[in-house]
Amino acid sequence: MAAKLNQKLDEAQREELTRRALAAEAPKNLAAEFSVTPAYVAVLKARGVAKLREENGGVLPDESSFQTGNRRLTKAQREEVTRRVLAGEKSPGLAREFGVSRAYVSLLKNMALKPEQFSSHEKLTKKLTATEIEEFHKILSTTTPTDHDFRPHSEKWSLEYGAQLAQKLFKKSPSRRSLGEIVTPYVPKRGSFRFGRPQPPKPHHINQLSAEFANDPDFVAYYLSPICQQIAQREYEMALADYEKRFAAADEREAAAEARLAAIQQGSRVEPPGKRTGKHALGKGSPFTAPKRRKKR
DSSP states (O other): OOOOTTOOOOHHHHHHHHHHHHTTOOHHHHHHHHTOOHHHHHHHHHHHHHHHHHHTTTOOTTHHHHHHSOOOOOHHHHHHHHHHHHTTOOHHHHHHHHTOOHHHHHHHHHHHHOGGGGOOOOOOOOOOOHHHHHHHHHHHHHOOGGGGTOSSOOSSOOHHHHHHHHHHHHSOOOOHHHHHHHHGGGSOOOOOOOOOOOOOOOOOOGGGSOHHHHTOHHHHHHHTSHHHHHHHHHHHHHHHHHHHHHTHHHHHHHHHHHHHHHHHHHHSOOOOTTOOOGGGTTOSSOTTSOOOOOOOO
């Protein structure tokens, strides 16, 4: 016959149960050992936490350990766990030995293997003040990203360049929403797409590269080498040949039509709208005269 749950415990048993619950032992195992419910274990644990907080003047140094079920480890213990888990020991055994969860052991392992994923990101500072926004607009309207040596060099503003400018001027990182409200009026709008005649490549310079590629010595050496210049020239020749084959004739016809229209407008007087011309000039009435109403018979 199963033992009766929630049987009355004496003072020593309650203290033992509370101590082990605060040591992060599993409530289910404690409940089975003392023949009580897990809810009763949770009640004793909460009372123990409250008592410790009262004894320490309302402050509990390791309060987070009671809330999460993990015992707070010292720096030496964390280093020991990390060293042993990287050496091949199993997470469950280390978790039981140090009184923490297996997830915490895995976290220490990942923090050692991939520290870049756990680096703290810089928090966004407060939004720009009215004076700073006014100065921001003034600089955006009178300069280009190239004037500030933002790489890769460009004559057109974008949100990325706007973020770099805010960091350079005010040492702030405004939110993307507020940045968009300020920079968007200075970002050129996308017009109707049209294939244009390819332009010859410019001589390669390191300022044409983004910061990521500019910091790579091997790529910079390749980009500035004669072979890369020859490849760019060859790509330009191929693009020009393709343009001549597909779009040059249509562009020439359109340019010729525009030239004829301009010549006609310059050589003859432009008639006002609605005026009869040619064989219709001798007709009576006006093109805007309302039609006559026929009499009913």
